[in-house]
Amino acid sequence: MQPKIYHANDHDIDPALIDTDAIYVLKKLKEAGFLAYLVGGSVRDLLAKKVPKDFDISTSARPEQIKQVFQRNCLLIGRRFRLAHIRFGSKILEVSTFRSGDNDSDLIVHDNIWGSPEEDALRRDFTMNGLFYDPSTHTIIDYVGGWNDIHHHLLKTIGDPSIRFKQDPVRMIRLLKFCARFGFTIEPSTMRALTKCLDEIVKSSPARILEEMLRMLESGASAPFFKLLSETGMLELLFPCLEHFMQGNHGKEVYHLLSTADKIQGNNTKKTIDRAILTACLLFPILEREIHATFLQHNKIPHYGEIMDLTNSLIKGILISSFSNFPKRLSAEVAFILSTQYRLVPLDNTRHNRTRILHNREFELALKFLKLRALANNDLVEAYTHWSEKAKHN
Numbered sequence: 467m468q469p470k471i472y473h474a475n476d477h478d479i480d481p482a483l484i485d486t487d488a489i490y491v492l493k494k495l496k497e498a499g500f501l502a503y504l505v506g507g508s509v510r511d512l513l514a515k516k517v518p519k520d521f522d523i524s525t526s527a528r529p530e531q532i533k534q535v536f537q538r539n540c541l542l543i544g545r546r547f548r549l550a551h552i553r554f555g556s557k558i559l560e561v562s563t564f565r566s567g568d569n570d571s572d573l574i575v576h577d578n579i580w581g582s583p584e585e586d587a588l589r590r591d592f593t594m595n596g597l598f599y600d601p602s603t604h605t606i607i608d609y610v611g612g613w614n615d616i617h618h619h620l621l622k623t624i625g626d627p628s629i630r631f632k633q634d635p636v637r638m639i640r641l642l643k644f645c646a647r648f649g650f651t652i653e654p655s656t657m658r659a660l661t662k663c664l665d666e667i668v669k670s671s672p673a674r675i676l677e678e679m680l681r682m683l684e685s686g687a688s689a690p691f692f693k694l695l696s697e698t699g700m701l702e703l704l705f706p707c708l709e710h711f712m713q714g715n716h717g718k719e720v721y722h723l724l725s726t727a728d729k730i731q732g733n734n735t736k737k738t739i740d741r742a743i744l745t746a747c748l749l750f751p752i753l754e755r756e757i758h759a760t761f762l763q764h765n766k767i768p769h770y771g772e773i774m775d776l777t778n779s780l781i782k783g784i785l786i787s788s789f790s791n792f793p794k795r796l797s798a799e800v801a802f803i804l805s806t807q808y809r810l811v812p813l814d815n816t817r818h819n820r821t822r823i824l825h826n827r828e829f830e831l832a833l834k835f836l837k838l839r840a841l842a843n844n845d846l847v848e849a850y851t852h853w854s855e856k857a858k859h860n
């Protein structure tokens with residue numbers, strides 16, 4: 467199949483937004499006689515006028531050949547899905563060999579079957595993610611209709627959506643992620659397939675689901691993303707307890723905290739708010755509700771140990787029951803951030819002047835979360851200012 471080619475005068479990609487190291491890698495691969503293009507998210511973001519956060523490269527060079535070109539700066543990783551990582555200081559560029567994917571079978575069995583550029587484009591998830599770009603000629607190579615779909619703000623799978631979602635159910639979460647991030651419309655047959663295949667999500671790897679969720683919390687579009695998860699029924703399947711809370715009044719507060727985090731995050735995808743703080747946005751309003759129902763409603767003020775216990779059981783009930791692999795360090799940080807809020811803003815309205823907690827390694831995280839809460843709720847500005855002054859002078 468002949469791809470559609472779009473030239474420099476067809477598009478207004480700003481070359482200044484392209485990473486110079488990525489341009490260097492593409493140039494070296496081409497000089498060594500291989501085909502090499504920017505691919506996936508970066509091409510999509512450049513066309514949609516967003517600043518790409520990473521620049522993936524696809525090439526006709528096999529992993530060993532990539533290694534020969536970049537020598538010591540290149541590390542080959544992954545057994546099932548072999549990739550080259552090219553290192554530039556602390557930055558890593560991912561270079562993968564064109565692959566073919568068996569688009570019509572129900573299950574992906576081999577990931578390392580090398581293919582043509584066309585096959586590589588066809589194995590990708592959505593048309594918006596299937597474009598190649600060659601910065602040396604400023605041309606876009608489109609085998610999948612991604613150009614038109616991006617310009618029509620349309621989200622569409624490459625190939626039959628039901629087959630593609632069954633092959634890899636994480637694609638359904640990715641669909642909602644792109645929908646939240648770009649505000650594009652989901653094309654009707656892709657939407658129907660999502661409804662039909664929704665239950666398949668529980669078959670996919672918890673680690674991959676968790677990674678997509680955490681990345682979405684960092685994306686600057688976490689509130690619309692969780693709204694979509696809830697509306698489609700995906701949240702019910704992934705975090706049944708969270709869905710239950712999101713339906714009530716406290717759901718609004720969760721969305722309010724997430725929107726505040728999104729505002730702070732803005733378009734800055736490089737420097738992200740800590741994952742523990744973002745996870746705390748999901749849980750804090752629920753903890754508040756539990757504390758109210760268990761103690762305050764009965765005119766009791768819980769002591770710190772009781773708050774810790776409640777926090778831990780909430781984390782267990784919501785995060786750990788859904789993801790047995792939920793990272794221990796992350797859940798410990800979330801627990802600290804949540805329970806410390808009641809030291810920073812005590813329930814009995816007494817002002818805590820004990821400064822012992824200022825020396826805690828994780829205190830900074832708890833204070834940053836209080837800052838986020840204060841941005842969402844003016845009443846907390848004073849408490850935040852008090853503690854941030856104390857922290858400065860310690």
Ligand code: ATP
Pocket residue numbers: 505506507508519520522589590591592595596634636637681
């Ligand atoms: P982000 O901006 O969040 O990184 P992305 O599209 O770059 O979005 P990545 O996870 O970095 O997402 O994946 C890079 C590319 O790999 C995608 O653009 C897509 O072409 C392809 N891809 C990723 N996940 C899948 C999948 N589950 N199925 C098919 N193709 C995928």
Ligand code: MG
Pocket residue numbers: 507508520
């Ligand atoms: Mg990416």
